[in-house]
Amino acid sequence: MKKDFVEGAKAATPIILGYIPVGIAYGMLAKATGLTFFKALSFSLFVYTGAGQMAAVTMLAQNAAYVTIVFTVFILNLRHIIMSTCIMEKMEKTSLPIRLLLSFWITDEVFAVSMTDKKINKLTPAFLAGLSLFCYLFWNVGSALGILFSSVLPSVVSKSLGVSLYAMFIGLLVPNMKKSIRLLYVVVLSMIVNWGLNQFLSSSLSILISTLGCALIGMCFISKEDLQ
Template sequence: MIMKKDFKEGAKAATPIILGYIPVGIAYGMMAKATGLTFFRALSFSLFVYTGAGQMAAVTMLAQNAAYVTIVFTVFILNLRHIIMSTCIMEKMEKTSLPIRLLLSFGITDEVFVMSMTDKKINKLTLSFFAGLALFSYLSWNIGSTLGFLFSSILASIVSKSLGVSLHAMFIGLLVPNTKKSSRLLCVVILTMVVNWVLNQFLSSSLSILISTLGCALIGLCFISKEDLQ
């Protein structure tokens, strides 16, 4: 009963993510169809790759006839930060078997990570809660991708571009309430933004994100306590 309750709580916590993923998934579906991908290939990206920025980058490179090796390497670099996020979350579920943790790690995205690390349940993040959170987020992304591909002829291209804004708005909406509670956490967020902007002038966006995220996270470990994240 406790596991069932936690699963429902996780599904409920996924609501803001769902509201962001469906419109952005629609934008991806429209982009995939516009570049000539079949429905099966476009949906396979969402089912087996499951990374918004990575999928859009891959679809764009496919349209430019880039080599598959280049596409795979690019998506890999774009998602290196997931190693950091997976380590942080799975550390809280160390009693769970390794195969289950490997399976659940597939469901970790930026937004799922933020919700898992800043939700009031952070001190007792359970397998069931995270499963509900990750599963419904994953399903919403695939639903959005499907709708975008099937109804791309109905929606104008300007709609596709505007839908992409919702993901950024959702991420900010998840992060801001927690930064308001802790000035130290706010400082780390601002520092990360500044460092990323500076690095982005000299490095690729994916590499600058990785360096700024990892570097500022290490700095944050020095003066942010668990109470700041609650």
């Protein structure tokens, strides 16, 4: 168990490198909207969703109703239902309380590593705990740094830091796509469908529909060998 936890912590390294700068960007934005240190950091501690946090603090600055904020964050994170279901399916023998606890820390990046890392022979609760807890810890470290040093760093820095998360996520996907042309097709198709839907629907709903739809399409022609 200890070995799996350590391996999970090591696997979190590329995610951490992306989370710290993006967390700083969030912290700077939260501070700029007038939130206190405790309130701004509470979003990272108890909500823990980059896009959702950014949207929430922006809406708070615009004096949006709390119900509207909660509903918006809920819609933005509907995709986590899909990701949690996929990951927890691999841990059927794990007790329900443990699975419920671990599901809180599942993010896009944790999901990507858990489902694509070839070094993982079997996804265990200890590995997922090491992976997700270290990501969670450093997301909060980045948030705290952004809140504390928001007055020192110019706004252009926060905007540039936000790009690092996308670069990190691409870095996680590319090595796996290079090994399977079929997986590459699914990713490209998801991008195209999401872009098209985004012209008419909200970004969160577009992501949800394109993810589900293209995943179902991928199931029809992706073999087990492509995923191993």
